[in-house]
Each structure stands twice: as structure tokens, then as C-alpha cells.
Amino acid sequence: MSPGGEGALRRAGAPKKQGLGDTLARRCLQISRPRARNRTPSPTRARDARSLSGDLRREDTRARLRGTLSPPPPRPPFRPFSRNRGAECCPKAQDLGESKTMLARPQGRKGDVASVQRSGPPGGCHGTWRSPGLAWPACCQTSPPARMTPPGPAGAHPTSAEPLSRSIFRKFLLMLCSLLTSLYVFYCLAERCQTLSSPVVGLSGGGAEAGARGRGVLAGGPRELAVWPAAQRKRLLQVQQWRRRRPSAPRDQGEEAAWEEETPGLAGSPGGSGAGSSVTEAPPGTLALLLDEGSKQLPQAIIIGVKKGGTRALLEFLRVHPDVRAVGAEPHFFDRSYHKGLAWYR
Numbered sequence: 001m002s003p004g005g006e007g008a009l010r011r012a013g014a015p016k017k018q019g020l021g022d023t024l025a026r027r028c029l030q031i032s033r034p035r036a037r038n039r040t041p042s043p044t045r046a047r048d049a050r051s052l053s054g055d056l057r058r059e060d061t062r063a064r065l066r067g068t069l070s071p072p073p074p075r076p077p078f079r080p081f082s083r084n085r086g087a088e089c090c091p092k093a094q095d096l097g098e099s100k101t102m103l104a105r106p107q108g109r110k111g112d113v114a115s116v117q118r119s120g121p122p123g124g125c126h127g128t129w130r131s132p133g134l135a136w137p138a139c140c141q142t143s144p145p146a147r148m149t150p151p152g153p154a155g156a157h158p159t160s161a162e163p164l165s166r167s168i169f170r171k172f173l174l175m176l177c178s179l180l181t182s183l184y185v186f187y188c189l190a191e192r193c194q195t196l197s198s199p200v201v202g203l204s205g206g207g208a209e210a211g212a213r214g215r216g217v218l219a220g221g222p223r224e225l226a227v228w229p230a231a232q233r234k235r236l237l238q239v240q241q242w243r244r245r246r247p248s249a250p251r252d253q254g255e256e257a258a259w260e261e262e263t264p265g266l267a268g269s270p271g272g273s274g275a276g277s278s279v280t281e282a283p284p285g286t287l288a289l290l291l292d293e294g295s296k297q298l299p300q301a302i303i304i305g306v307k308k309g310g311t312r313a314l315l316e317f318l319r320v321h322p323d324v325r326a327v328g329a330e331p332h333f334f335d336r337s338y339h340k341g342l343a344w345y346r
């Protein structure tokens, strides 16, 4: 309304209204007129604004008493996963009929309460406040709502008991899994140790049990043989072959001696290597072979070569054969230790 609007109305002879509308119009004119000229705040304008808001409140109260203004709608019952959760949180918004506006268009999926929570303001409110002339409700700015737990019996805010128990349950599950895993690893290690310590016992194979198995050296068979180191495995195979090739019966002295000549290093023991043999009855070279001590025989072949002539490679190739037994390092007998004699060389 223009500054001269009131005078024009009076000149036109309009009846002077003493109601609230007239008062409001006059107040508005009084406030807007100096604002157009001078924008500096003055105590008079502040007083006018305060009295205007007081008038508005009084008018609102009168209207309520007269029943012209509808009473605020009742609050809906609590629904934990309802879309109107923002409105429940913000009773001010509900009073103003803005509950739908507050929940309009969250950033996440439609109806997703979690996404609605995420799209709220830093104060913790659920929705997006779309009314330009209204400020955020006080409850949204001061008290962010707890998660989707229902309120307590006294109507208090929901507590964080449920997430706490869930995290404890998760930790318990994690601990249980780690405990089971460590137990399984421990069991596997124990079984492995047991498997490694058994072949010496299997060598004896004494009595009827060994007889039932025939002439096997290892009680556990190839499974046990596989876990042994390569050198010992080869020794065991040698012993096994020696036992197979050895004539069992009848054993006359001549045949035995001939066979021992044929297989030096493996034979040469009066102890029985037959079906009922035990560790004590095994040929003397067997345990020594298993313990990698050697049988103190002179070599049957010697590799001679110049430095960098590939002698090491030749030795390794020959060592692969189960019937060949070679020394680990170069003995250097002929050039360094010849004076020590053949006893040392054996």
C-alpha cells in the first residue's frame, strides 16, 4: 500500500473500522513508511514491530476462543518405520501443516528412512524444510532424534541400546571365529607333528603285523614316505628294494654271502630283514642309512673334473637315482687329505 493510501481512503468517505484489520493496516503503514526513507533501525520501529506481533498473537488467541481457527490435529501414533517420522519429530511442523513438505524428496530411495535421516540438516532433523518464510523448528536444531528405537515408557527419546547390543554381538561372533580358526590351525599342526614322528616306528613293523604287511619298511606306506625329506626317502627306498631283492628262504650261507657282495652297503648283516624284523633285527646299515650316517664304504665311482667343468651338475644328476649314494660336498681326498688314509676316506 502506498504511503498516501490511508488519506485517500478517508477522503473517499469510507467508514472508519476500529477492528483488528484496520489496526494492522495502520501499523503496517507506520512501519513501512520510515523504512522506505531511512533504513537505520530506530527504537520506535522496534517498538512498533513488537506491538504488531503482540496484536497478532492476541488476535490468534481470540480466534481460537471463538472457534474460527481449527484446533491443531492430534499427533499420529508412533510408527517406527513410517515416512512421517520427520513430522513426529517436529511437532511444530505438524502444527503448521508442513509435515508433508518436510519429508518431500529425500535424496535416497523413496520411503527409505535411513536416507531421510541422512538428508537432514546438521541439526539432526529428518526432512527438508521447504517453506521459505519459516525457520527450522527448534526441536530439529537442538535435539537430533535417536535411531529407529521406539520411545521409552515415560515418553523419553529412544536410546541407543539396540545398536550397542548389535555391536557386542558382532564382536562376539568375530572372537568366536578367530578362536575356531586358531583351534583348527593348532589341530593341523599337531597332526602334522604326529605324522612326522612315526616313520621310525614304522620301520620296525615287528611281529605278525609286519608279517601281514609283507616286507614293507614303512608302516604308513607312501603317505608317510611323502612327508620325509628327499635324502631320507631315498634311503628308505633303497632299504625297501634291498629287502625285496634279498632271498628269503632257504638261506644258506653261500647264497647270502653272494648277495651281500652284490649289494654292498645295504646288505652285510646277519640280522633278519625278513617279515618279522624289527629295529634291532634290521640290518646294521639300515638305521645308519635312515639317520644319514653312511655305511663307510669306499666309493665305487669318482667324478673328476676341472674347476667350473660342470662336475657339480653331474653329481646332482647321478644322485637322483635311488641306487646311487653320494657324498654331500667335495671330499678333496686326493689333494688335501690323502695322508689321512683310507680309513678317513671311507
Ligand SMILES: Nc1ncnc2c1ncn2[C@@H]1O[C@H](COP(=O)(O)OS(=O)(=O)O)[C@@H](OP(=O)(O)O)[C@H]1O
Pocket: 305, 306, 307, 308, 309, 310, 311, 312, 313, 314
Ligand atoms: N650342463 C651344463 N652345461 C653348461 N654349463 C653347465 C652345465 N652344468 C653346469 N654348468 C656350469 O658349470 C659351472 C659349475 O661348474 P662346477 O660345478 O664344476 O663348478 S665348481 O668348480 O664345482 O664350483 C656353472 O657355471 P657358472 O654358473 O658360470 O659358475 C654351471 O652353470
